[in-house]
Amino acid sequence: MDWIYQSDDPILTTLAASFLIFIAIIIITRLVGLRSFAKFTAYDFAFTIAIGSIISATLTSSTTVVHGVTAIAALLFLTFIFSFLQRVLPSIKKLTSNKPLLLMDGNQILNENLKHARIEKEQLIAKLREANVMSFDQVEAVVLESTGDISVLHRTEDEDSLHQDILEGVRKKP
Template sequence: MDWIYQSDDPILATIIGSFLLFVAIIIITRLIGLRSFAKFTAYDFAFTIAIGSIISATLTSSTTIVHGVTAIAALLILTFIFSFLQRVMPIIKKVTSNKPLLLMDKEEILNENLKHARIEKAQLIAKLREANVMSFDQVEAVVLESTGDISVLHRSDDEDHLHQDLLEGVRKTP
């Protein structure tokens, strides 16, 4: 029954290691940026990678099932705690999540923001084409979302106007 549980399993070390791995992945993702991980926040990416790694180690090494389940449980509890802390302490959310970034303000391409986000002008233009923008004067705003997606807000006629609440929380400078 050694494959289920070994009396010398380092359960506390697993919990601490899970926490350190989770935090390290968030820090690295925040430093590198999210464009490589579209649809994920740094928080989501860290959790997904950590769980995948634990499952892989549990299934392919001498790690016991109890050890792997303990590590996964520690990460799940950690995500629950982080979710709660993000709601009650805005600084935690600021540290673990990216804020959306404005890439175009009306017709103006914000080159400094593109550079900061590591997005080429050609990628921006491709997103405008995907959104059926026929001319720059139709563009109200282009936003790099916290998930890494690019949103194009444009008008189809001169009567449409952008409601400013749609840009709430969007950084205008890097």
Template sequence: MEWIYQANDPLWPTVAGSVLIFLVVVILTRIVGLRSFAKFTAYDFAFTIAVGSIISSILTSSTTVVHGSVAIVTLLLLTFVFSSLQRRFQWVNQLISNKPLLLMKGPEILDKNLAHARVERSQLIAKLREANVIHFDQVLAVVLESTGDISVLHVGDDDDCSLGENILEGVREHP
């Protein structure tokens, strides 16, 4: 039964560390802003994973709350600096950010783009089903976003819509 509970488990320090690190993350997020946990770029994703790992280390007593908090503050500062540089300098934005990629243009599947993005046709069709697409003719566009999410822009059977002129701004048609 030692794998369930051991008398020397640091339960109270874990509870106290959880409360403290929760407060640190909430306060830092309020200071830096919600952008700190967005997933716009690869470094945003890496930041989120790193913070999770740091919090795990704190809660399992591998590191102290202060040490973990300093690591989280450093990562938040780095994301703040990179997002500021990204806004100021286009070349930094291009270096850090992936541009969205068109996977379907209307009812046409762009196989070359699927291959470039390493997305299987079956995965694309699964996303269409998730979006309640019944016929390919309902699809206006499918975009692999810079976050890795797939956006399905479609109309219902009775709708007769076209895409707004700016909705695909910044989306690559060719890899």
């Protein structure tokens, strides 16, 4: 039974640390803002992985809760600083964010853009089905967002055409 539980395992310490880390993340996130866990950029993805790693190390190794909370607070503070810098310095935003990429323009599949984004035509078609697109003629645009999500903008017969402001900032060529 040693592989299930050893009598010297610090199970109560792990439970207490889990509770403290959970409370600390809630408090720090409320102070810094929910955007810190949003899925926006490659930086945000790396941040999320780092937070998970810190939590894991805190709960399963000799790292103290204070050390873990300090590391999480530092990362959240860095996220806060980066989000501020992205707003005031376009060059920082350009370094940390991908611009959305057009995958379909109307009913035309942009194969060069699919290739650049490493998206297969079958994956694009699956996204069209998820969006209840019945015909390519219903498609106004398909956009690979900076988050990695694919947005399908489509219309029915009784709707107006797409307002061009919706595609502001979307790259038409890779």
